[in-house]
Amino acid sequence: MSRRRLKSLLLPLLFPLLLLATSAQASDLKLAELMGLLAQTRSARATFVEQKFIAVLDKPVESSGELAFTAPDVLEKRTLQPKQEAITLRGNEITLERGKRSMIVSLQDYPDAAVFVESIRATLAGDQKALESVWRVEADGTLARWTLRLTPINANAYVSRIRMQGTRNDVKQIEIEQKDGDRSVMTITRLPQP
Amino acid sequence: MSSLRRRAPLLVWLAVLIGSLIVIARTSFVADMSAFLPAAPDAGQRMLIEQLRDGTLARLMIVGIEGGTPEARHTASKKLAAALRKEEEFLTVQNGEAETLRRDQEFWFNNRYLLSATVSPERFSTEGLRAAIDETLLNLSGSAGLMLKGLLTRDPTGEALTLVDDLQQQGGPRQAGGVWVSRDGQRALLLLQTRAAGSDTDALAHAISTIEQHFASVKQADQRVVMSGAGVFSVQSRDRIKQETSQLASLSTLFIVVLLLSIYRSPRLLALGMLPVVTGALIGVAAVSLGFGHVHGLTLGFGTTLIGEAVDYGIYFFVQTGSNDARGAWQQRFWRTVTLGVLTSICGFGALLVSGFPGLAQLGLYSIAGLIAAALTARFVMPQLMPARLNMRKVEPLGARLQRFVDWLVRMRPVLLILIAACAVLLIVRHDRIWNHSISALNPVPEEAQQLDGELRRELGAPDTRYLLVRNVPDAQTALQAAEAITPALQALTDRKALGGFDSPARLLPSDVTQQQRQAALPTPDVLKQRLAAALKGAPLNADKLEAFIDDVAAARTRPLLTRADLNGTASALALDAMLVRRSEGYSLLIPLRASVGRDIDAKAVREALDKAGQPELLLVDLRGQAESLYGTYLDEAIKLSAWGFAGILLLFVISLRSIKRVLQLMLPLAGTVVLVMAGMILLGQALSILHLIGLLLSVAIGSNYALFFHQGNDAGQDTVAERQRTLVSLAMANIATVVGFGLLATSSVSVLQALGGTVGPGALLSLLLAAAFATHHNSQSTQESA
Numbered sequence: 009m010s011r012r013r014l015k016s017l018l019l020p021l022l023f024p025l026l027l028l029a030t031s032a033q034a035s036d037l038k039l040a041e042l043m044g045l046l047a048q049t050r051s052a053r054a055t056f057v058e059q060k061f062i063a064v065l066d067k068p069v070e071s072s073g074e075l076a077f078t079a080p081d082v083l084e085k086r087t088l089q090p091k092q093e094a095i096t097l098r099g100n101e102i103t104l105e106r107g108k109r110s111m112i113v114s115l116q117d118y119p120d121a122a123v124f125v126e127s128i129r130a131t132l133a134g135d136q137k138a139l140e141s142v143w144r145v146e147a148d149g150t151l152a153r154w155t156l157r158l159t160p161i162n163a164n165a166y167v168s169r170i171r172m173q174g175t176r177n178d179v180k181q182i183e184i185e186q187k188d189g190d191r192s193v194m195t196i197t198r199l200p201q202p
Numbered sequence: 203m204s205s206l207r208r209r210a211p212l213l214v215w216l217a218v219l220i221g222s223l224i225v226i227a228r229t230s231f232v233a234d235m236s237a238f239l240p241a242a243p244d245a246g247q248r249m250l251i252e253q254l255r256d257g258t259l260a261r262l263m264i265v266g267i268e269g270g271t272p273e274a275r276h277t278a279s280k281k282l283a284a285a286l287r288k289e290e291e292f293l294t295v296q297n298g299e300a301e302t303l304r305r306d307q308e309f310w311f312n313n314r315y316l317l318s319a320t321v322s323p324e325r326f327s328t329e330g331l332r333a334a335i336d337e338t339l340l341n342l343s344g345s346a347g348l349m350l351k352g353l354l355t356r357d358p359t360g361e362a363l364t365l366v367d368d369l370q371q372q373g374g375p376r377q378a379g380g381v382w383v384s385r386d387g388q389r390a391l392l393l394l395q396t397r398a399a400g401s402d403t404d405a406l407a408h409a410i411s412t413i414e415q416h417f418a419s420v421k422q423a424d425q426r427v428v429m430s431g432a433g434v435f436s437v438q439s440r441d442r443i444k445q446e447t448s449q450l451a452s453l454s455t456l457f458i459v460v461l462l463l464s465i466y467r468s469p470r471l472l473a474l475g476m477l478p479v480v481t482g483a484l485i486g487v488a489a490v491s492l493g494f495g496h497v498h499g500l501t502l503g504f505g506t507t508l509i510g511e512a513v514d515y516g517i518y519f520f521v522q523t524g525s526n527d528a529r530g531a532w533q534q535r536f537w538r539t540v541t542l543g544v545l546t547s548i549c550g551f552g553a554l555l556v557s558g559f560p561g562l563a564q565l566g567l568y569s570i571a572g573l574i575a576a577a578l579t580a581r582f583v584m585p586q587l588m589p590a591r592l593n594m595r596k597v598e599p600l601g602a603r604l605q606r607f608v609d610w611l612v613r614m615r616p617v618l619l620i621l622i623a624a625c626a627v628l629l630i631v632r633h634d635r636i637w638n639h640s641i642s643a644l645n646p647v648p649e650e651a652q653q654l655d656g657e658l659r660r661e662l663g664a665p666d667t668r669y670l671l672v673r674n675v676p677d678a679q680t681a682l683q684a685a686e687a688i689t690p691a692l693q694a695l696t697d698r699k700a701l702g703g704f705d706s707p708a709r710l711l712p713s714d715v716t717q718q719q720r721q722a723a724l725p726t727p728d729v730l731k732q733r734l735a736a737a738l739k740g741a742p743l744n745a746d747k748l749e750a751f752i753d754d755v756a757a758a759r760t761r762p763l764l765t766r767a768d769l770n771g772t773a774s775a776l777a778l779d780a781m782l783v784r785r786s787e788g789y790s791l792l793i794p795l796r797a798s799v800g801r802d803i804d805a806k807a808v809r810e811a812l813d814k815a816g817q818p819e820l821l822l823v824d825l826r827g828q829a830e831s832l833y834g835t836y837l838d839e840a841i842k843l844s845a846w847g848f849a850g851i852l853l854l855f856v857i858s859l860r861s862i863k864r865v866l867q868l869m870l871p872l873a874g875t876v877v878l879v880m881a882g883m884i885l886l887g888q889a890l891s892i893l894h895l896i897g898l899l900l901s902v903a904i905g906s907n908y909a910l911f912f913h914q915g916n917d918a919g920q921d922t923v924a925e926r927q928r929t930l931v932s933l934a935m936a937n938i939a940t941v942v943g944f945g946l947l948a949t950s951s952v953s954v955l956q957a958l959g960g961t962v963g964p965g966a967l968l969s970l971l972l973a974a975a976f977a978t979h980h981n982s983q984s985t986q987e988s989a
Contacts, residue, residue, distance in 0.1 A: 060343075062351050062354075064355055064743065064744075064747045066742040066743070067742045069339065069342045070343065071343035087343065087344055090340055090343050091340050091343055100378075190351065
C-alpha cells in the first residue's frame with residue numbers, strides 16, 4: 009500500500025458505510041472468524057440515524073438517511089434529514105454532493121481519512137494483519153451480541169476510538185470518538201435485500 | 203566614355219541596393235495579427251488583437267505528464283512545479299498542490315468579512331444572525347459536519363463557506379496524490395503562465411525548452427511530457443514551418459541548380475540569375491518600410507513568394523540568348539515582352555494597394571516595387587555582368603521536340619475549351635461554396651494538437667475564453683465598481699440559463715467602496731454581543747462561546763482595506779490580473795462569460811441586461827466570432843481586389859494590343875488556369891483560403907509571362923525558328939523550376955504551405971500548357987509544319 013498520508017474529516021463518516029458490509033454469524037467471537045465472514049457480503053442497504061455530540065453545542069446535531077454498500081468498493085451515505093447530501097466512496101474517489109454542487113476528491117488527499125479507509129478495507133478483506141498494523145483491535149461478546157473496539161496505534165491520530173456493536177449479521181451501531189472528545193453515534197437499521 | 207555609360211547602371215544598382223539595406227537595417231518587423239486588422243479597427247477588433255497578443259489566454263501553457271505509475275507522475279509533477287517556480291520566466295506555476303490551496307483558503311478565511319458578498323447590515327441584524335447561524339447548524343448535520351465544527355466559533359454565520367462555494371463554482375480539476383490529474387488519472391497536469399506575451403515567440407520557445415530541461419531532470423524513464431496552449435502552438439508552428447520550408451527549399455534548390463547548370467554550364471550564370479530576385483526582395487522590403495513605417499512578417503513571406511516570378515527572368519534571358527551575342531536584335535522584342543509581363547503583374551498586384559487592410563496593401567507594394575526592381579536589374583545589370591561568350595548546351599533540338607508538343611496542344615484547343623467551360627460551370631454552380639471564410643483555414647496547428655489542447659483544457663477546467671465583457675477604464679477602482687454594478691444582472695442571466703456563468707474580478711478583490719460598505723455593515727462588539735444573545739435564544743449554541751467570532755468581526759471593522767498586493771502568493775492573484783489588465787493608460791476590465799452547456803450565449807439578452815444595468819460601456823466581445831468575421835472580411839476584400847486586378851490586366855492588354863483576338867489569346871490561358879485550379883480544388887473537396895488566392899495571383903503573374911512569350915512569336919518573320927525553339931526551352935525550364943519548387947511545398951504537412959504549393963504547382967503547369975495552346979498564333983504552327 010503506497011497511500012500513507014492521511015487526513016480525517018470525511019472518513020469518520022464513511023466508516024459506518026464500510027461496517028455496513030459486515031454480516032457476521034459469530035457465536036464465539038474470534039476476530040479471524042468474524043473478519044472472514046465480513047468479507048463475504050456482496051451488497052447491503054440500511055437506514056441510519058446519526059447524532060453528533062459537539063462540545064460547543066448544548067444538544068446533539070441529529071441527521072438521518074440511507075446507507076448502501078456494493079462489493080467490492082462502492083459505499084454510499086445519503087443524508088435525507090435535515091438537509092440533503094450524498095457522499096460516495098468509489099475506489100479511491102470520494103464524491104460529495106450538496107445542493108447543486110458536487111465535489112470529487114481523492115482519498116490520497118485526505119491522508120488521515122485514507123488510513124481509516126484502508127484499515128476498514130482491510131477489515132472487509134479479512135486482512136487482519138493490515139488492520140492490526142494501524143489499530144489495536146479488541147473483540148468482545150458473542151455472535152448474538154458483539155462489540156468491536158478499535159484504538160489507533162498512532163497516538164496522533166485524529167480519531168481516538170471507534171466502537172461498533174452488532175447482532176448476528178447486523179451492524180447496529182457505530183460510535184466514533186474524536187481526540188477532542190466530540191463524538192458521533194450512528195444507529196443502523198438493516199433493510200431487507202430487495 | 204562608353205565604359206562609363208556601360209557602368210552607370212551598375213553604379214545606380216549598387217547605390218540603390220546599399221540604400222535599401224540601410225533602410226532595412228532600420229526597419230521594424232512585426233509578427234502580430236495587425237496585418238489582418240483593418241486600418242480603422244473597431245473596439246471589438248482591437249480587443250481581439252490585444253487578447254491574442256498580450257492576453258492571459260495567450261500566456262497560458264498546460265503541461266501534462268504521462269506514462270509510468272500514478273505515484274511517480276504525482277512526484278514528477280511536484281518536482282517539476284518546484285523547479286519551475288524558481289524560474290523568472292513563469293509568473294505562476296500551479297499544479298494543485300495543497301500548499302497553494304491552503305494559502306488560498308487561509309486568505310479567504312482571514313478576509314472573509316471584506317470578501318463575502320453576503321456581508322450586509324441585514325445579515326448582522328438579530329434576525330439575520332439567527333438565520334445565518336441556523337443554516338450553519340444545519341450544515342453540521344451533513345457528512346462534513348465534524349470538519350465544519352472547527353469553524354463554528356469563529357465563523358458561525360458561515361461566510362467562509364459561502365466564499366468557497368462562490369469562488370470554486372467550477373469544481374476545478376481532479377486531484378490525486380496531492381496534484382491535479384486528468385479525469386482518467388493518466389496524466390498529471392500543470393498550468394503555467396509565462397511572463398512573455400503571446401506575441402514573443404522567441405521568449406515562449408525559451409520557456410518551453412526550460413520546461414523540457416527541468417522535466418528531463420525530474421522524469422523517470424517511462425514518462426513523457428505533453429504541452430499545449432496558444433504559445434506552445436505558435437512556437438511549434440514556427441518551428442515546423444521553418445523546418446519544412448528549409449528542408450523542401452533545399453531539396454528544390456538542389457534540383458533547380460542541377461537543372462540550370464546542365465543547361466548553362468556556368469555557375470556564374472546561375473548566380474547572376476538570382477540577382478533580380480535578391481534585388482527585388484531587398485528593394486521590396488525597403489519600399490514597404492518607407493511606405494508603412496514597418497514590415498509585417500506576413501508580407502515578407504507571401505511577398506517573396508510573389509516576386510519569385512523574377513527567378514524566371516534570368517532563365518528566359520540566358521536560355522533565349524543561347525550561344526548568340528547577348529546584344530542580338532531579338533533583345534528589343536524580349537525586353538518589350540518582359541516589360542509587358544511586369545506591367546501585367548503590376549496590374550494584378552496593384553489592386554491590393556488600395557486595400558483597407560495593411561497586410562494586403564503591404565503585399566501589393568512589396569510585389570510591385572520588388573518586380574520593377576527585379577526587371578530593371580535583369581534588364582540593365584544582369585547583362586553587364588554576364589560573360590561575353592556563353593558556353594551553353596545547344597537547346598534547339600529540345601526546342602524542336604517541345605514545338606511538336608505545342609502543336610499537339612494547339613490541336614487540342616477544342617478539348618481544352620470544353621474542359622474550361624465545364625469547370626467554369628462547376629464554379630458557377632458552386633459559387634457560394636468556393637471560399638472557406640473560417641479562420642481555421644489558416645490554422646497551421648495540426649488536428650491532433652488541437653484535440654490534445656481541447657482535452658487538456660477540459661480536464662483542467664481552463665477557460666475557453668470566447669465571450670468577454672470588456673471596458674477600458676482609467677483606474678482599477680472604476681473597473682471593480684463596474685464589475686460590481688453588472689454582477690446582479692449577470693447572476694440573473696445565469697440563473698435563467700441565458701449564461702452558464704461568469705467570472706468577476708470584484709469577487710476576488712472588491713472595490714474600496716464595497717469593502718467600506720461591508721465594514722460599515724459590521725456592528726460594534728457591544729452591539730454584536732447584544733444581538734447574538736437575542737438571536738441565540740433557544741438555539742443549542744451559547745453566545746459566550748462565540749468570543750472568537752466577536753473578535754474577528756471587531757478586527758475586520760477597522761482593518762486596512764484589501765489591495766492587490768494582499769493577494770500575492772494566492773491563485774486569486776493570477777485570476778485577478780487576467781480580468782483587470784494594466785495597460786499603458788489605465789486598465790482593461792475583462793469579464794469572461796461562459797455559455798450554458800450545449801447552448802450558445804444569448805448575445806441579445808446580455809446586451810439588454812447591460813443597458814438595463816446602466817453599463818452600456820461594457821462591450822460584449824465574441825473573440826472567435828470577431829476573428830472569423832475579420833478574416834472573412836479580409837478574404838472578401840482580397841478576392842474583390844484580385845478581381846479588379848484581373849480587370850486591370852484585361853484593360854492593359856486591350857490598350858497595348860488593340861486587338862480583341864489577341865487579347866483573347868492572352869486572357870484565355872490566364873482565366874483558364876484560374877478556373878481549372880479552382881475547380882480542381884473544389885473537386886478535391888478543398889475550400890479555398892487566402893493562401894490559395896495568393897497562389898492564384900502568382901500563377902496569373904507567372905502565366906502572363908508564358909502567354910506573352912508565346913504571343914511574341916506570333917508576329918511571323920520576327921522570330922527565327924531557332925529563337926522560337928530557345929524561347930520554348932526557356933519557358934519549359936522556368937516552368938519546371940516553379941512546378942518543382944511549389945510542387946514540393948504541396949507535400950508539406952503544414953496546411954498553409956500545402957495550400958500555397960498545391961495552388962501554384964498545378965497553376966504554373968496549367969498556365970504554361972494553356973498559354974502554349976491558346977497564345978500561339980496559327981502562323982507559327984503552319985510555319986513549323988512547313989519547316
